[in-house]
Amino acid sequence: MKKNISILGVPMDLGQMRRGVNMGPSAIRYADVVERIEKLGYTVHDMDDIEIGKAERLHDAESNLRNLKAVADASEILASKVNEIVEKGDFPLVLGGDHSIAIGTLAGISKHYKNLGVIWYDAHGDLNIPETSPSGNIHGMPLAASLGLGHETLTNIGGYCPKVRYENIVIIGARDLDEGERELIKDRGIKVYTMHEIDRLGMTRVMEETIEFFKDRTDGVHLSLDLDGLDPNECPGVGTPVMGGISYRESHLAMEMLAESGIITSAEFVEVNPILDDKNKTADVAVSLMCSLFGEKLL
Template sequence: MSIQKISVIGLPMDLGQARRGVDMGPSAIRCAGIIERLERLNIEVEDLGDIMVGRPENANDPETNLKNLSLVAAGNTELAAKVDEIIESGSFPLVLGGDHSIAIGTLAGVAKHHGNVGVIWYDAHGDLNTEETSPSGNIHGMPLAVSMGLGHPDLINIHGAYPKVKPENIVIIGARSLDEGEKALIRDKGIKVYSMHEIDRMGMARVMEECIEYLRERTVGVHLSLDLDGVDPADAPGVGTPVIGGISYRESHLAMEMLAEADLITSAEFVEVNPILDERNKTAIVAVALMGSLFGEKLL
């Protein structure tokens, strides 16, 4: 790939959901050797450390169905400014989570620079709930809806009061667990989804070929948001919301390799690594290996 410099920033936040531990994800990914892995690819790497996140006094916002709304909004506001600054400096932002609610901040920062940004949402879930449709009130199930301008004003207005991404510029890959409200939104907005049915039937190579062609012709800049629960739990057990029957380790590598060859991705985040639920840091090691492929690592 043509990337010259990568700036790594962590947001160790577990407030977008109810299970503790995912706040240790950035540390686990660093322990698995992400900085050294990228440096071996002859890319300049800058580790900006982590954004500090407070702890809630009361998890439930008294006026909404949303858990930890003020702290999630604050963390994402800081992340959006940092991602904006990284892109402004000419570097590639690589964000380490944290739960998937941090995508709100990442996409808000990216959208300042890529007004017609494309999004690859590599995930078992759609993360398309709103306050009205969410069964749990967990904001980590809402970031894609928020980024389309659907949700609480404190979230959709972060770093600019406008939708950060158009629904026709989104491709969801690996979906196998969708709430009813999410299914309705996908149909209503015409969001492109490759569920596990399509991956099984078509094969990952064809899915990625179609995804790349689809986004290349209609977007400026493409953001990869990769939730480790998109990968099958046999390969990535350390996630908060595992769903069996997911994308294999090898299929995931192929997807990242094809994105590297396409030279399409302009920003990325890897989220939902939970070391407490993991086996000897296996999931963080998988995340680092996939990042290696995304940034051009080859066998020969």
């Protein structure tokens, strides 16, 4: 991986309805993310947090979207900042914030690659569009928006669409999918490793297949890791916990194998909510996983 890492915080809580996830970047910094990554030999530039607009807390009945303008405005700012990071040759590490931030992250990254791959490490598919979303929460829509599906205000962040192709996505850890998401996955042949596959195959094989899947078809791979992908016993500080998730050790193995593969070119860690957490446990897990991703080993 690149030896220069730029960290960017996105204190976003407008993509969902539970307060506190806007403090995620602060909690991750409190868990010594900069210091721990620097100990691995990287040069880390903390760009601080982008500014998020005032919460509208509105539900537009016509679009079935909450806080559309505020989320879109923040996504444009984020896309511009991430674009700057990539242009100067650094590895972008984005700290959330709810998962709606992936719309802006991918908009800033994808333009630099001809064939970007995406690993979506998450309990959810985040493939809803306004017509299929039960809640209107945009944090359940970022992958769909990045595919060019949904409201044009979100799909056109960064001035282009789409950001990623169906055949360049691998979802890992899914165990809570809405009906519209299941139909889209089946219709478009999106590659998904549910908890059934992880339990049956084991994380080693899942990651071997994922790495092999991306190796010849992409020129970069973005990791979008939602902490609710892990079991809530491991990560209690998330807004939408789903029982029966990936274990702490399985997740470390996944990050270690990605580090060895060298395929990851950007990453974001999202949905850390310290209000719902236990002594900053979820932020600590997030930082530990980042360190594994950047090559930390016991020996």
